[in-house]
Amino acid sequence: MITTSVFDLFKVGPGPSSSHTIGPMKAAYDFLLEIRNSADAARGRKVEIHLFGSLSATGKGHGTDRAIVGGLLGWLPDTCDPKALLELGNDAHTLPVSDASITTAAGEIIYHRGKTDFPHPNTMILKLTDGAGNILLEHEYYSVGGGFIQRKGRPVEGTRDTEPRFPYENMESLKKQLAASGLSLPKLMIENEKSLTGLSEREINHRLDFILEAMEKAVKRGLRGKGLLPGTIRLQRKAPKVYEQAKSHSLTSDSFLMFLNAYCLAASEENAAGSIVVTAPTSGASGVFPGLTYLMKHHFHYSPQKMRDGLLVAAAVGFLVKHIASISGAEMGCMGEIGTASAMGAAMLTYAAGGAAAQVEAAAEIGIEHHLGMTCDPIGGYVQIPCIERNAMGAVKAYNAYLLAMASDPSYQKISLDSVLKVMRATGRDMSQKYKETSEAGLALSMTEC
Ligand code: SF4
Incomplete structure:
Protein backbone atom coordinates (compact mmCIF):
# COMPACT_ATOMS: atom_id res chain seq x y z
CA MET A 1 0.00 0.00 0.00
CA ILE A 2 1.29 3.46 -0.91
CA THR A 3 1.39 5.83 2.08
CA THR A 4 3.78 8.45 0.72
CA SER A 5 2.75 12.10 0.86
CA VAL A 6 2.93 14.34 -2.20
CA PHE A 7 5.25 16.55 -0.15
CA ASP A 8 7.59 13.67 0.60
CA LEU A 9 8.05 13.37 -3.16
CA PHE A 10 8.22 17.07 -4.09
CA LYS A 11 10.73 18.51 -1.65
CA VAL A 12 12.42 21.89 -1.71
CA GLY A 13 16.14 21.75 -0.95
CA PRO A 14 19.66 22.47 -2.17
CA GLY A 15 21.10 20.68 -5.20
CA PRO A 16 22.82 18.89 -6.72
CA SER A 17 21.55 15.44 -5.66
CA SER A 18 18.60 14.38 -3.54
CA SER A 19 20.18 11.05 -2.63
CA HIS A 20 23.65 12.52 -2.09
CA THR A 21 22.75 15.94 -0.67
CA ILE A 22 19.20 16.10 0.74
CA GLY A 23 19.05 12.52 2.10
CA PRO A 24 22.46 12.61 3.83
CA MET A 25 21.69 16.04 5.32
CA LYS A 26 18.45 14.71 6.81
CA ALA A 27 20.22 11.58 8.11
CA ALA A 28 22.92 13.73 9.73
CA TYR A 29 20.24 15.94 11.30
CA ASP A 30 18.57 12.81 12.68
CA PHE A 31 21.92 11.77 14.20
CA LEU A 32 22.29 15.23 15.78
CA LEU A 33 18.89 14.79 17.47
CA GLU A 34 20.02 11.35 18.70
CA ILE A 35 23.18 12.87 20.18
CA ARG A 36 21.13 15.55 21.91
CA ASN A 37 18.95 12.84 23.45
CA SER A 38 21.90 10.65 24.44
CA ALA A 39 23.07 10.37 28.06
CA ASP A 40 26.63 10.14 26.67
CA ALA A 41 26.52 13.40 24.75
CA ALA A 42 28.73 15.28 27.23
CA ARG A 43 31.53 12.70 26.78
CA GLY A 44 31.38 12.97 22.97
CA ARG A 45 34.25 14.67 21.16
CA LYS A 46 33.89 13.84 17.52
CA VAL A 47 31.44 12.55 14.90
CA GLU A 48 33.06 10.11 12.47
CA ILE A 49 31.44 9.97 9.03
CA HIS A 50 31.79 6.79 6.93
CA LEU A 51 30.47 6.67 3.36
CA PHE A 52 29.94 3.54 1.25
CA GLY A 53 28.87 2.55 -2.26
CA SER A 54 27.70 5.34 -4.50
CA LEU A 55 27.84 7.91 -1.65
CA SER A 56 31.54 7.15 -1.43
CA ALA A 57 32.12 6.98 -5.20
CA THR A 58 30.45 10.26 -6.17
CA GLY A 59 29.83 11.92 -2.82
CA LYS A 60 32.49 14.58 -3.33
CA GLY A 61 31.10 15.84 -6.63
CA HIS A 62 27.55 15.61 -5.33
CA GLY A 63 28.29 17.70 -2.19
CA THR A 64 27.58 14.85 0.25
CA ASP A 65 30.43 15.93 2.52
CA ARG A 66 29.07 19.45 3.05
CA ALA A 67 25.48 18.23 3.29
CA ILE A 68 26.33 15.86 6.16
CA VAL A 69 28.28 18.50 8.06
CA GLY A 70 25.38 20.92 7.49
CA GLY A 71 22.92 18.37 8.90
CA LEU A 72 25.15 17.82 11.95
CA LEU A 73 25.13 21.59 12.45
CA GLY A 74 21.34 21.49 12.62
CA TRP A 75 20.56 22.60 9.07
CA LEU A 76 17.70 21.13 7.09
CA PRO A 77 17.30 21.04 3.29
CA ASP A 78 14.20 23.23 3.05
CA THR A 79 15.49 26.01 5.30
CA CYS A 80 19.28 25.97 4.89
CA ASP A 81 21.19 28.71 3.11
CA PRO A 82 22.68 27.05 -0.01
CA LYS A 83 25.47 29.65 -0.11
CA ALA A 84 26.52 28.87 3.46
CA LEU A 85 26.48 25.18 2.57
CA LEU A 86 28.87 25.77 -0.33
CA GLU A 87 31.20 27.71 1.96
CA LEU A 88 31.47 25.07 4.70
CA GLY A 89 34.91 23.86 3.56
CA ASN A 90 36.95 21.06 5.10
CA ASP A 91 37.59 22.60 8.53
CA ALA A 92 36.22 21.29 11.82
CA HIS A 93 32.86 22.64 13.03
CA THR A 94 31.29 22.34 16.48
CA LEU A 95 27.89 20.68 16.76
CA PRO A 96 25.07 22.63 18.45
CA VAL A 97 24.81 20.31 21.47
CA SER A 98 24.62 21.99 24.89
CA ASP A 99 27.20 21.05 27.55
CA ALA A 100 29.31 19.20 24.99
CA SER A 101 32.16 20.02 22.66
CA ILE A 102 31.73 17.74 19.67
CA THR A 103 33.32 18.50 16.31
CA THR A 104 33.12 17.13 12.82
CA ALA A 105 34.85 17.99 9.55
CA ALA A 106 34.16 17.33 5.89
CA GLY A 107 37.91 16.92 5.41
CA GLU A 108 37.93 13.90 7.74
CA ILE A 109 35.17 11.88 6.07
CA ILE A 110 36.17 8.26 5.47
CA TYR A 111 35.29 7.09 1.93
CA HIS A 112 35.10 3.28 1.79
CA ARG A 113 35.68 1.89 -1.70
CA GLY A 114 34.65 -1.46 -3.16
CA LYS A 115 31.60 -3.68 -3.06
CA THR A 116 29.44 -3.73 0.06
CA ASP A 117 26.71 -5.96 1.47
CA PHE A 118 24.49 -3.19 2.76
CA PRO A 119 20.81 -3.36 1.77
CA HIS A 120 21.14 -0.14 -0.28
CA PRO A 121 24.10 1.17 -2.31
CA ASN A 122 23.84 4.64 -0.72
CA THR A 123 24.95 3.87 2.82
CA MET A 124 26.43 6.08 5.52
CA ILE A 125 27.43 5.29 9.08
CA LEU A 126 27.77 8.01 11.70
CA LYS A 127 29.62 7.40 14.96
CA LEU A 128 29.94 9.58 18.03
CA THR A 129 33.27 8.90 19.72
CA ASP A 130 34.90 10.07 22.96
CA GLY A 131 38.42 11.49 23.36
CA ALA A 132 39.93 7.97 23.27
CA GLY A 133 38.08 6.96 20.11
CA ASN A 134 35.50 4.75 21.90
CA ILE A 135 32.12 4.63 20.16
CA LEU A 136 29.33 6.17 22.24
CA LEU A 137 26.59 6.13 19.60
CA GLU A 138 26.37 4.69 16.09
CA HIS A 139 23.67 4.63 13.41
CA GLU A 140 23.55 3.27 9.86
CA TYR A 141 21.50 5.19 7.29
CA TYR A 142 20.47 4.51 3.70
CA SER A 143 19.67 7.32 1.29
CA VAL A 144 17.15 5.46 -0.82
CA GLY A 145 16.58 8.03 -3.58
CA GLY A 146 14.70 11.30 -4.01
CA GLY A 147 15.91 12.51 -0.59
CA PHE A 148 14.10 9.71 1.28
CA ILE A 149 16.15 8.16 4.07
CA GLN A 150 15.97 5.03 6.17
CA ARG A 151 17.70 4.38 9.45
CA LYS A 152 18.72 0.72 9.91
CA GLY A 153 15.96 -1.18 11.69
CA ARG A 154 13.28 1.38 10.85
CA PRO A 155 10.90 1.74 7.91
CA VAL A 156 11.76 4.04 5.02
CA GLU A 157 10.89 7.66 5.80
CA GLY A 158 7.45 8.56 4.49
CA THR A 159 6.05 5.12 5.33
CA ARG A 160 3.01 5.71 7.46
CA ASP A 161 0.82 3.44 9.61
CA THR A 162 -2.23 5.43 8.57
CA GLU A 163 -4.22 3.93 5.74
CA PRO A 164 -5.11 6.39 2.96
CA ARG A 165 -8.80 6.86 2.24
CA PHE A 166 -8.43 5.17 -1.16
CA PRO A 167 -5.60 2.62 -0.82
CA TYR A 168 -3.80 1.38 -3.93
CA GLU A 169 -0.50 -0.31 -4.71
CA ASN A 170 -0.38 -0.33 -8.49
S1 SF4 B 1 20.72 9.53 -12.52
FE1 SF4 B 1 22.89 9.95 -12.86
S2 SF4 B 1 23.05 10.64 -14.99
FE2 SF4 B 1 20.89 10.80 -14.38
S3 SF4 B 1 20.63 12.88 -13.63
FE3 SF4 B 1 21.09 11.64 -11.82
S4 SF4 B 1 23.36 11.75 -11.59
FE4 SF4 B 1 22.84 12.46 -13.69
Missing part, protein backbone atom coordinates in the same frame (compact mmCIF):
# COMPACT_ATOMS: atom_id res chain seq x y z
CA MET A 171 -2.10 1.29 -11.46
CA GLU A 172 -4.66 -1.49 -11.64
CA SER A 173 -5.88 -0.95 -8.09
CA LEU A 174 -5.72 2.83 -8.54
CA LYS A 175 -8.00 2.56 -11.58
CA LYS A 176 -10.42 0.43 -9.56
CA GLN A 177 -10.51 3.07 -6.82
CA LEU A 178 -11.16 5.77 -9.41
CA ALA A 179 -14.02 3.80 -10.95
CA ALA A 180 -15.59 2.92 -7.59
CA SER A 181 -15.30 6.41 -6.11
CA GLY A 182 -16.22 8.34 -9.23
CA LEU A 183 -13.50 10.85 -8.33
CA SER A 184 -11.03 12.41 -10.71
CA LEU A 185 -7.39 11.40 -10.16
CA PRO A 186 -6.38 14.73 -8.55
CA LYS A 187 -9.44 14.64 -6.28
CA LEU A 188 -8.59 11.12 -5.15
CA MET A 189 -5.02 12.23 -4.49
CA ILE A 190 -6.30 15.15 -2.40
CA GLU A 191 -8.50 12.82 -0.35
CA ASN A 192 -5.57 10.47 0.25
CA GLU A 193 -3.29 13.35 1.15
CA LYS A 194 -5.85 14.61 3.66
CA SER A 195 -6.15 11.20 5.31
CA LEU A 196 -2.38 10.59 5.36
CA THR A 197 -1.19 13.99 6.57
CA GLY A 198 -4.17 15.56 8.30
CA LEU A 199 -3.80 18.63 6.09
CA SER A 200 -6.90 20.40 4.80
CA GLU A 201 -7.52 20.82 1.06
CA ARG A 202 -6.71 24.50 1.41
CA GLU A 203 -3.37 23.72 3.07
CA ILE A 204 -2.56 21.13 0.40
CA ASN A 205 -3.29 23.65 -2.36
CA HIS A 206 -1.16 26.22 -0.59
CA ARG A 207 1.75 23.78 -0.43
CA LEU A 208 1.32 22.79 -4.08
CA ASP A 209 1.49 26.47 -5.02
CA PHE A 210 4.67 26.79 -2.97
CA ILE A 211 6.22 23.85 -4.87
CA LEU A 212 5.23 25.35 -8.24
CA GLU A 213 6.63 28.71 -7.17
CA ALA A 214 9.95 27.15 -6.11
CA MET A 215 10.18 25.49 -9.54
CA GLU A 216 9.45 28.78 -11.28
CA LYS A 217 12.07 30.60 -9.20
CA ALA A 218 14.69 28.00 -10.15
CA VAL A 219 13.98 28.60 -13.85
CA LYS A 220 14.07 32.40 -13.47
CA ARG A 221 17.35 32.34 -11.54
CA GLY A 222 18.88 29.92 -14.01
CA LEU A 223 17.91 32.06 -17.01
CA ARG A 224 19.92 34.90 -15.46
CA GLY A 225 22.81 32.64 -14.35
CA LYS A 226 26.31 33.45 -15.52
CA GLY A 227 29.73 31.83 -15.69
CA LEU A 228 31.02 28.39 -14.82
CA LEU A 229 29.34 25.78 -12.70
CA PRO A 230 31.23 24.55 -9.61
CA GLY A 231 33.68 21.68 -9.99
CA THR A 232 36.66 20.60 -12.02
CA ILE A 233 34.79 20.12 -15.32
CA ARG A 234 34.57 23.93 -15.68
CA LEU A 235 31.24 23.63 -17.44
CA GLN A 236 29.78 26.86 -18.80
CA ARG A 237 26.13 27.63 -18.09
CA LYS A 238 24.10 27.46 -21.29
CA ALA A 239 20.52 28.36 -20.35
CA PRO A 240 20.68 32.17 -20.79
CA LYS A 241 22.12 31.79 -24.30
CA VAL A 242 19.54 29.20 -25.34
CA TYR A 243 16.82 31.49 -23.95
CA GLU A 244 18.09 34.46 -25.97
CA GLN A 245 18.17 32.29 -29.09
CA ALA A 246 14.64 31.06 -28.40
CA LYS A 247 13.41 34.65 -28.19
CA SER A 248 15.15 35.62 -31.42
CA HIS A 249 13.66 32.56 -33.18
CA SER A 250 10.18 33.08 -31.74
CA LEU A 251 8.53 33.04 -35.15
CA THR A 252 10.17 29.78 -36.26
CA SER A 253 9.01 26.23 -35.62
CA ASP A 254 12.14 25.61 -33.51
CA SER A 255 11.25 28.17 -30.87
CA PHE A 256 8.89 25.98 -28.84
CA LEU A 257 11.60 23.37 -28.26
CA MET A 258 14.22 26.03 -27.68
CA PHE A 259 12.13 27.64 -24.94
CA LEU A 260 11.51 24.26 -23.30
CA ASN A 261 15.24 23.48 -23.51
CA ALA A 262 16.14 26.84 -21.97
CA TYR A 263 13.76 26.38 -19.01
CA CYS A 264 14.97 22.83 -18.28
CA LEU A 265 18.63 23.80 -18.59
CA ALA A 266 18.05 26.81 -16.34
CA ALA A 267 16.63 24.78 -13.44
CA SER A 268 19.19 21.97 -13.93
CA GLU A 269 22.09 24.42 -13.93
CA GLU A 270 20.74 25.89 -10.70
CA ASN A 271 20.70 22.37 -9.28
CA ALA A 272 24.29 21.77 -10.41
CA ALA A 273 25.26 25.05 -8.74
CA GLY A 274 23.85 23.81 -5.41
CA SER A 275 20.96 26.29 -5.39
CA ILE A 276 17.44 25.60 -4.14
CA VAL A 277 15.42 23.25 -6.37
CA VAL A 278 12.49 20.85 -6.03
CA THR A 279 13.00 17.08 -6.12
CA ALA A 280 10.74 15.86 -8.93
CA PRO A 281 11.28 13.06 -8.18
CA THR A 282 14.99 13.69 -7.50
CA SER A 283 17.34 16.68 -7.60
CA GLY A 284 19.30 15.23 -10.52
CA ALA A 285 16.03 15.26 -12.47
CA SER A 286 14.85 18.58 -11.03
CA GLY A 287 14.96 20.38 -14.39
CA VAL A 288 12.31 18.32 -16.21
CA PHE A 289 9.32 19.53 -14.19
CA PRO A 290 10.15 23.24 -13.91
CA GLY A 291 10.69 23.24 -17.69
CA LEU A 292 7.27 21.74 -18.29
CA THR A 293 5.41 23.76 -15.64
CA TYR A 294 7.00 27.01 -16.89
CA LEU A 295 5.80 26.12 -20.37
CA MET A 296 2.30 25.28 -19.11
CA LYS A 297 2.01 28.54 -17.19
CA HIS A 298 3.71 31.03 -19.52
CA HIS A 299 3.01 29.55 -22.96
CA PHE A 300 -0.24 27.61 -22.49
CA HIS A 301 -1.61 29.94 -19.77
CA TYR A 302 -3.03 27.08 -17.73
CA SER A 303 -4.94 28.08 -14.58
CA PRO A 304 -3.41 27.63 -11.10
CA GLN A 305 -5.90 24.81 -10.44
CA LYS A 306 -4.88 22.98 -13.60
CA MET A 307 -1.25 23.27 -12.55
CA ARG A 308 -2.03 21.86 -9.08
CA ASP A 309 -4.02 19.00 -10.60
CA GLY A 310 -1.12 18.26 -12.93
CA LEU A 311 1.28 18.00 -9.99
CA LEU A 312 -1.05 15.62 -8.15
CA VAL A 313 -1.41 13.38 -11.21
CA ALA A 314 2.38 13.36 -11.62
CA ALA A 315 2.77 12.45 -7.95
CA ALA A 316 0.53 9.41 -8.43
CA VAL A 317 2.89 8.19 -11.17
CA GLY A 318 5.95 8.97 -9.05
CA PHE A 319 4.50 6.95 -6.15
CA LEU A 320 3.89 3.96 -8.42
CA VAL A 321 7.47 4.03 -9.73
CA LYS A 322 8.86 4.38 -6.22
CA HIS A 323 6.65 1.58 -4.91
CA ILE A 324 7.06 -0.93 -7.75
CA ALA A 325 10.59 -0.11 -9.02
CA SER A 326 12.70 2.74 -7.58
CA ILE A 327 13.49 6.41 -8.19
CA SER A 328 17.09 5.96 -7.02
CA GLY A 329 19.88 6.42 -9.59
CA ALA A 330 22.03 4.14 -7.44
CA GLU A 331 19.49 1.33 -7.92
CA MET A 332 18.06 2.01 -11.39
CA GLY A 333 20.58 4.18 -13.22
CA CYS A 334 19.17 7.28 -14.89
CA MET A 335 15.89 5.61 -15.88
CA GLY A 336 15.01 5.91 -12.16
CA GLU A 337 15.57 9.66 -12.21
CA ILE A 338 15.06 11.22 -15.65
CA GLY A 339 12.91 8.27 -16.77
CA THR A 340 10.57 8.75 -13.82
CA ALA A 341 10.50 12.54 -14.20
CA SER A 342 9.67 12.14 -17.87
CA ALA A 343 6.83 9.69 -17.16
CA MET A 344 5.46 11.95 -14.42
CA GLY A 345 5.70 14.95 -16.77
CA ALA A 346 3.93 13.08 -19.56
CA ALA A 347 1.08 12.20 -17.18
CA MET A 348 0.82 15.81 -16.01
CA LEU A 349 0.67 17.21 -19.55
CA THR A 350 -1.89 14.61 -20.59
CA TYR A 351 -4.20 15.27 -17.68
CA ALA A 352 -3.89 19.05 -18.05
CA ALA A 353 -4.81 18.75 -21.74
CA GLY A 354 -8.00 16.87 -20.83
CA GLY A 355 -6.76 13.30 -21.22
CA ALA A 356 -8.72 10.48 -19.57
CA ALA A 357 -7.19 8.23 -16.89
CA ALA A 358 -6.34 5.57 -19.51
CA GLN A 359 -4.49 8.18 -21.59
CA VAL A 360 -2.64 9.41 -18.50
CA GLU A 361 -1.55 5.82 -17.87
CA ALA A 362 -0.50 5.39 -21.51
CA ALA A 363 1.55 8.61 -21.39
CA ALA A 364 3.36 7.52 -18.23
CA GLU A 365 3.99 4.07 -19.69
CA ILE A 366 5.47 5.55 -22.88
CA GLY A 367 7.59 7.90 -20.77
CA ILE A 368 9.15 5.02 -18.82
CA GLU A 369 9.35 2.61 -21.76
CA HIS A 370 11.67 4.85 -23.72
CA HIS A 371 14.05 5.36 -20.83
CA LEU A 372 14.47 1.67 -19.96
CA GLY A 373 18.13 0.81 -19.44
CA MET A 374 19.35 4.39 -19.36
CA THR A 375 22.62 4.46 -17.45
CA CYS A 376 23.89 6.91 -14.86
CA ASP A 377 27.54 7.77 -15.48
CA PRO A 378 28.11 11.41 -14.52
CA ILE A 379 31.51 12.80 -15.39
CA GLY A 380 33.66 13.48 -12.34
CA GLY A 381 30.72 12.58 -10.09
CA TYR A 382 29.19 16.00 -10.81
CA VAL A 383 25.50 16.28 -11.65
CA GLN A 384 26.37 18.12 -14.87
CA ILE A 385 27.28 15.88 -17.83
CA PRO A 386 25.08 14.18 -18.96
CA CYS A 387 22.58 15.31 -16.33
CA ILE A 388 21.84 18.91 -17.37
CA GLU A 389 21.09 18.24 -21.02
CA ARG A 390 19.41 14.99 -20.05
CA ASN A 391 16.78 16.98 -18.16
CA ALA A 392 15.95 18.86 -21.36
CA MET A 393 15.82 15.56 -23.26
CA GLY A 394 13.58 14.05 -20.57
CA ALA A 395 11.14 16.96 -20.88
CA VAL A 396 11.04 16.69 -24.67
CA LYS A 397 10.33 12.96 -24.38
CA ALA A 398 7.61 13.73 -21.82
CA TYR A 399 6.02 16.08 -24.31
CA ASN A 400 6.17 13.52 -27.07
CA ALA A 401 4.81 10.77 -24.80
CA TYR A 402 1.85 13.07 -24.08
CA LEU A 403 1.30 13.68 -27.80
CA LEU A 404 1.50 9.96 -28.59
CA ALA A 405 -0.89 9.07 -25.76
CA MET A 406 -3.41 11.73 -26.77
CA ALA A 407 -3.27 10.74 -30.43
CA SER A 408 -4.05 7.07 -29.95
CA ASP A 409 -6.86 5.00 -28.52
CA PRO A 410 -5.60 3.80 -25.10
CA SER A 411 -7.42 0.48 -25.58
CA TYR A 412 -4.80 -0.28 -28.27
CA GLN A 413 -2.02 0.14 -25.71
CA LYS A 414 -0.34 -3.26 -25.36
CA ILE A 415 1.86 -2.57 -22.33
CA SER A 416 0.39 -1.40 -19.05
CA LEU A 417 2.12 0.97 -16.65
CA ASP A 418 2.33 -1.81 -14.05
CA SER A 419 4.04 -4.13 -16.56
CA VAL A 420 6.63 -1.58 -17.64
CA LEU A 421 7.42 -0.77 -14.01
CA LYS A 422 8.11 -4.45 -13.32
CA VAL A 423 10.43 -4.46 -16.35
CA MET A 424 12.08 -1.32 -15.00
CA ARG A 425 12.71 -3.01 -11.66
CA ALA A 426 14.20 -6.10 -13.33
CA THR A 427 16.34 -3.96 -15.66
CA GLY A 428 17.67 -1.96 -12.71
CA ARG A 429 18.60 -5.16 -10.90
CA ASP A 430 20.40 -6.54 -13.97
CA MET A 431 22.31 -3.33 -14.68
CA SER A 432 25.97 -3.34 -13.76
CA GLN A 433 26.83 -1.34 -10.65
CA LYS A 434 29.30 0.59 -12.82
CA TYR A 435 26.34 2.38 -14.43
CA LYS A 436 24.52 3.27 -11.23
CA GLU A 437 25.82 6.59 -9.91
CA THR A 438 29.37 5.40 -9.33
CA SER A 439 31.09 7.22 -12.24
CA GLU A 440 33.12 4.07 -12.95
CA ALA A 441 32.19 3.58 -16.59
CA GLY A 442 30.54 5.01 -19.67
CA LEU A 443 30.58 8.77 -20.15
CA ALA A 444 32.35 9.18 -16.82
CA LEU A 445 35.48 7.73 -18.42
CA SER A 446 35.17 9.63 -21.67
CA MET A 447 36.58 12.98 -20.60
CA THR A 448 39.90 13.84 -19.05
CA GLU A 449 39.35 16.34 -16.28
CA CYS A 450 41.75 19.23 -16.02
